[in-house]
Every structure is written in C-alpha cells, then in structure tokens.
Amino acid sequence: MAVKIGIVGMNGIGNNHANCYKDDELADVVAVCDVVRERADAAAERHGVKAYYSLKDMIENEPDLQVVDITTGGIDNGSWHFEPAMEAIGYGKHVLVEKPLCNDVREGRELVAFAEKQKVYLGCNLNHYFTAPAEKAKAYVDGGDIGELVYCLAKMGFNGGEANYAPAGSAKISGHPYFHMRAFLTHPFSVMRHFCGDITHIQTFSDRPGFRRSAGDVMVSINSIHVKFANGGVGYLLSQRGDAVYGLGGWWSLEVAGSKGTFCIENCVEKVSFWKAEKGIAAISVQPEPIVTDFGTNDFNRTFNNRLHAFLEDVENKVSQDQLRASGRDALAVLEYVHAVQESYELGGEVVRPHPLPPLHGDPLYLK
Structure with a gap:
C-alpha cells in the first residue's frame, strides 16, 4: 500500500x-x-x-x-x-x-x-550511498573480501578554479564561513561512516584560496581532514568548493583498503573497482588486475x-x-563530525573527539 x-x-x-x-x-x-x-x-x-x-x-x-x-x-x-x-x-x-x-x-x-x-x-x-556501486562495494565489505580496515580515502566536492569563481549572491551562503562544511561535508562523512564505521578522532587543516580572500569571501572552502575510526583504521577526506579542477576519480571518489582487498568507487554512480590482496604482490612493480564493474550511467539524480x-x-x-537506513541518528553522527571539523579548524588544527552519539536502546519488539 x-x-x-x-x-x-x-x-x-x-x-x-x-x-x-x-x-x-x-x-x-x-x-x-x-x-x-x-x-x-x-x-x-x-x-x-x-x-x-x-x-x-x-x-x-x-x-x-x-x-x-x-x-x-x-x-x-x-x-x-x-x-x-x-x-x-x-x-x-x-x-x-x-x-x-x-x-x-x-x-x-x-x-x-x-x-x-x-x-x-x-x-x-x-543519498550518496544509495547507488549500485555502493551496493556492490558493501557486498565486498560484508562478504569479508576487504578484511580488516587499513585506510579510507575520500575526495568529494566541486570542479572549478579561479576562472570559474563568482562570489555567492545568496544571503544563505554569503558571509557564512562554514557554509561548505555544514552544507556539504555531511555527504562524504556519511559515505565514509557507511563503509568504515564510527569516527573517534578528527583533525582538519582548512583554508580558502587567495582569490576568495581578495573578493572578501569568508567561506572556508578547502578542507583537508584526517580521521581515526573506532575499529582502528585511518582515513582522509579532501573536499573543496570549486577552487580547483579535480583529477583522477572525478568529483567523487572513495577508496577503502583492507587486509584482504581494496575497492574504489568513481564518480558516485559510475563504477567500482576491486583489487584482491594476493600473495606475491608486495613488489612495487606488481599490481593485480582489478575487477571493474561499470554500471553504464552518470545520472547522479537517480x-x-x-x-x-x-x-x-x-x-x-x-x-x-535500529535498522532504519540513513536514519536521523546516522545524520546526527555526521553532523557531530562536521562540528568537530569546525572546532579543529578554530583550534588551529588540534585533534578533536566528536561528541558521542546517544546510546542505542533497542526495540523490544525486535530484540529477542
């Protein structure tokens, strides 16, 4: 119904x-x-x-x-x-x-x-992990093909550069230094947490380029963020708001590497590649061929x-x-991470521990 x-x-x-x-x-x-x-x-x-x-x-x-x-x-x-x-x-x-x-x-x-x-x-x-590549990548994780998390690299933002820059005209953006952090970092953090679990430590080095400064733009648009996950893995998130042209992987890429394998999603909806960690690949010149699943689309709106x-x-x-997908609790987790990024920036790059989430109580109708 x-x-x-x-x-x-x-x-x-x-x-x-x-x-x-x-x-x-x-x-x-x-x-x-x-x-x-x-x-x-x-x-x-x-x-x-x-x-x-x-x-x-x-x-x-x-x-x-x-x-x-x-x-x-x-x-x-x-x-x-x-x-x-x-x-x-x-x-x-x-x-x-x-x-x-x-x-x-x-x-x-x-x-x-x-x-x-x-x-x-x-x-x-x-919505960024409600995609066919993310579903395939999660199957690798849940099936044990990634193993113990080693690192997570996320790159998400906007293509641009100085020649494309124009000051924001909206009062919802102009004059608000943390617009990019608060409006956008929710997405990459939600994807990182979806695959790698809760984040316990955050450190950021953030700034804005000279052409924004010259225009009187206060937005902190470049964010270089280091994280530690509760399971012991480490991660890095790079996000910028049209200050440069992105290179490999496009505007959206996520690489998750573990003790048994590594996957990389490119451009959110397009494809996922998987490399299996096998005996004998330690030499720099030896790289296993990836299994590439290309979904034949770049329609992000789906x-x-x-x-x-x-x-x-x-x-x-x-x-x-507890089983609701992309729940308010999940959204609060990434909001806590964004708040920690802001705090780390204000403290000159100090490590900040995000505020813990409220405890899970469980539903008596489901917990037996």
Whole structure:
C-alpha cells in the first residue's frame, strides 16, 4: 500500500522529491506546503495535490498523512529543518529531512532525541550511498573480501578554479564561513561512516584560496581532514568548493583498503573497482588486475529516487528503529563530525573527539 506523504518546502529540492515520488509505487503525495504562498500554489498545480501554507494546517486537514518530507533550506542549507521536523514529530508523523539534519548540532541532538521519545521514524536524505556501486562495494565489505580496515580515502566536492569563481549572491551562503562544511561535508562523512564505521578522532587543516580572500569571501572552502575510526583504521577526506579542477576519480571518489582487498568507487554512480590482496604482490612493480564493474550511467539524480524509495520501504515494512537506513541518528553522527571539523579548524588544527552519539536502546519488539 502506498505511503501518504506531505512535502514541506517547495523550492528546487521539494519539487525534485515530488517528481521522484511520481515514479514510485510506494508513494502517494497528498499535499505540499510552503510559507511562500506562490510556491505552494505553483507546486500544488504542478503535482496535482492540495496546497497548504502552514504545516499545522496540512497535518490537521490530512488525517491519513503518514510521512512529512521536509525539504526546506535556510542558512548553510539546513537552518529551516529543525522547527518543522519537531512540529511534525510532535504530531506523531514519520519525518524525512533533507541534509544536513540541522545546521546546529545542538538542534540535531534534540531532534533525534524527540523522534526516539515519540517512537516515529526520522530519516535524512544521505543519498550518496544509495547507488549500485555502493551496493556492490558493501557486498565486498560484508562478504569479508576487504578484511580488516587499513585506510579510507575520500575526495568529494566541486570542479572549478579561479576562472570559474563568482562570489555567492545568496544571503544563505554569503558571509557564512562554514557554509561548505555544514552544507556539504555531511555527504562524504556519511559515505565514509557507511563503509568504515564510527569516527573517534578528527583533525582538519582548512583554508580558502587567495582569490576568495581578495573578493572578501569568508567561506572556508578547502578542507583537508584526517580521521581515526573506532575499529582502528585511518582515513582522509579532501573536499573543496570549486577552487580547483579535480583529477583522477572525478568529483567523487572513495577508496577503502583492507587486509584482504581494496575497492574504489568513481564518480558516485559510475563504477567500482576491486583489487584482491594476493600473495606475491608486495613488489612495487606488481599490481593485480582489478575487477571493474561499470554500471553504464552518470545520472547522479537517480540517487534521490533510490534513497526516497528506501525510506518508504522501511516505513511500509515497519522495520526496527535500529535498522532504519540513513536514519536521523546516522545524520546526527555526521553532523557531530562536521562540528568537530569546525572546532579543529578554530583550534588551529588540534585533534578533536566528536561528541558521542546517544546510546542505542533497542526495540523490544525486535530484540529477542
């Protein structure tokens, strides 16, 4: 049976989600909501549903509504997530929030705690690992083909360079030094954690290039981040916001190496390569041939369809809270990492230990 959905925030991302739901047999969008009446009305007409101008009105007039999908933006792309999410959870609705979970880590902690208290699902659109290459790579990990984690290298950002630079015009970006950290690092951190587990230590060396300084741009756009995982592995994340042209691997690459093998995903949706660690390859000149699985696509937008469908599947199947994919707790973890990056930067590159996640309590209906 299709899940009844109301979407809050009908700008670009909200309409993107609505378009994805049109292709999903599990989705039934019944209403859209935006405080800007013109946007709500236009979206309602476009998608053939009713328009609302307050979340309260939408929920109280749509008694069968099951999921509230919050696609609002705000400062750092996340400052308008907290209030509507808390309101929807207060009504007992399941909530899916665009990334980042919030732009303030204290609000993120409160949001996750409230969802647990109300016993509703809270998910986040951590869509970068809802891909065919990521599924193949996770099979390598779960099947023991990677072995004990040795290192993880992630590179994620935007192509650019000085000739392509223009100062941000939006007040949601301009004047906010941590925009790239808060708005974007959620994605690479979520992917690193998906494959390698929790991060316990973070150290960053971050800056911005001279052409940004000359323009009066305060965004800390270059991030070189070292991490240690709870399982003993180490990692490195490089992310920049259009300050250079990326080389090998494209705008998105992830390499995870273990004692038994290594995989590398290139350009998120395109392909994954796997190298098996075999006896006799220690010499520098000897490199095993990889197993390359090319999925024949560069359509990144499909990640939205995949992720939204996964949330609806979990709601429909009434999975344990601990088994919810890309949950609010997962999104809080990466928000804690981003906050630690910011703190390390402010401390001149000191090592910071991210705030621990709340304990898992487990669901008595599932834990036997």
